[in-house]
Amino acid sequence: MTETVKTNTLFSIIWSILSKWGSKLIGMVSTFVLARLLAPADFGIIAMATIVVALLESMTQAGLNLYILRYKEHDTRVFNAAWTVGIIQAFVIAIPLVILAPFISDFYNQPVLTEVIYCLALVRVIQGLNNFGIIIAQKEMNFKVDFVLTIWTRLSYLTATIGFAWYLQSFWALVFGQLISSVFGCGLSYFLHPFRPKFSLYNWRDMLKYSKATVPLSIARYINNQADVAIVGRVASAQFLGFYHIAVNLAGLFTKELLMPVIRGLIPNLSVLRESANFKDILLVTFAAAVYVFLPVGIGLSMVAQEFVPVFLGDKWLAAIPLLQWFSLYAMIGGIMMFFSEQFLVMMEKEVVSNRLMWARNIILITTIVLTLSYGQVSDLPKMLFFSALVALPMVLVSISRELEITLKRILYSWWPALTGAFVMFVVLQLFPVLDWPLFIVLLAKVALGGVSYLATIVLLFVVRGRPENTLESLVFNKAFGYN
Template structure:
């Protein structure tokens, strides 16, 4: 929600070209990040013992990784600016390199707390760093009226987050390379996944940044980010909470039932959010972003569907499989997705306009979805039929939701009123349909609805 407020306010203070310049710099930073990402937070969650030497070593490797990102950035900054024909990118990249070093110094105690199933530290740290970023970026944007607000906001947020991480957790890391060989062996299997994730998330943005203007890239970037705010960004804190818990539950007899329910929960949330945002895009953009962003409406409509399916695939086949010690499968599925993605980008940009890319990306991710589902069901020894049957109420309910919104009369109302009506009708029809289907099915206690109802009833006993 904080990210959405930040995007809304900044979109009204800055221009699409401002966001395009930052997107160009972010592409390069994310590439180097992916090439050095060791994923040691998952490593310590898989590590059975509470060994501070391992925690210290993971923190040390994190600092080394930060410098492996920052130093090449500083060296390559002038060439990157020349590649994109944006001289100002040199100074922007210098600042983002400093941001990465500061983040590398964060207290590893945050991950130690996650391993102990204490999520308060993570929540408080995330909340305050987001709020500080919001306040700093909006303040700079109001004063500077420039993309530098986005850069300075990241610097302030990174510095404040580093200080807060040490204030919120008593753990004090020390420099050491204990057990580094085992960490290196683990990292060899996670770096390909991280690099693959970068390609999956940034390949289209990188190509668009090269073939289109900074203004178009800004429109494209905002559409991607808004779609991601309601899907992938929503998913990340959920994953941070689920992975430590699932690592504890994996040896219990009913673990497969837990997995099926967990996957169903993701579908129940992602389907109405992704489809709903797509259906209200024509009212959402003018209300939330303003008239200067109207060209982003068709891109947001398709990106919301693309991010919906992509978020579910990320949930099913990335960090979760790594936690289950199936890194090879996770890497293979990621690179399969990338092969289809890159082919889609190439074909689309050769034969069509860049503006058609969001629709093509959605088609590509739908092609890979059944392959992912079959692969993970076999690897985790889950019944694919049982898995899919747990989704059918959500599929029917989201279909009813879409029909209800489509059948609304053409009111002559402002976009704000239309947006409220569509959201109310969509959410009401989706929830009502789920409840009706739950009753028709005989109120099964093993279903997701039954589990949620049981939790709610327990609160009032």
């Protein structure tokens, strides 16, 4: 890999991380403030509506962003066609939403959902009109444009939603916030990039061929991410769904969403990385990095949930504590599987394998949901989903090992320091004494102690092993401290 490619890759990852985590930081602030202004049932009603929107999204998701990113040529005609297909997709989603809105309201026994869904349909149409130049910028590894668009759009949502929530004290604040931010983001996308799209259906057959492989994956991903939420919305109250929805989102924010910026930054460079002589070593280090981050964050969040929820959400959200404890672990395993089996396989033109893995995981997931609701309670679902993910993980690892021609032993061997560090952190936090301190201080103490124990274990193992090369630790230490 040339120095230019390395530099472009590094900066694309940095801007992608800043974009994603800037957005998530704003989202966290929004969630924490809104959780104190609104009731759990308000979040539950919005969750019911977004479930349906996400379903139609998955059924029509052409995956053209990835198509453009891996398209080798810079062809304006293809960009115009992709933008056109995006608009068509927006209306294909919006029209059924408008038609089905009354029936969805009856299904969930929430009459107000009709008007909410009408508004969300309009939001989807506005988003479909966004300037495709933002994707072109990503293809050119210019993630700064995406960063500016993402941050300002999220800030507009934050400002509008909190303002409406303070004034209305209603779930409509969440709806109006989406409407305002979608209009603002659409206009800003044209201001930030000079590309001016035109209607075109050039090369549509090739796009359709690509979509045939990505739509099944998109549907499978929806089932994997939303099946439990959709069922909970039907069998439980809006208030419980609000607890459930917030717990799922917070767990995903600190786990699954954590490494998505890195994936987005790597995707435009993946074709170049594949030509490198040490590509497998790069993959091993990349996969290890995912595990090194997912394990302490997932286990750590689960261990501090008892303090985290009342400190940041308030006492009215205490019922979300056990949900967050298990969802953190579930999202941790799910994030590892997502990192390995979805984006990387698609970019390596192994969509069929990715589809099969996702559908196999869904069979395990649906079986778990059915058995849990048949013989247990809906509150048991997060715990059982975690165990279902543990069952699916070996299947994913074996498939990845075979497809990438990397032995499973090599993959697992690169993880053992992180596994050891996570175990030490778990023991340390488990033995943390009960103190009559303010909850915020206890939370800070646990986070600091857990982080130090995990990192200290990793460093100690690295030194004891003689600072082995071609590991994540050696890469970090060489860059940070100049070790050779």
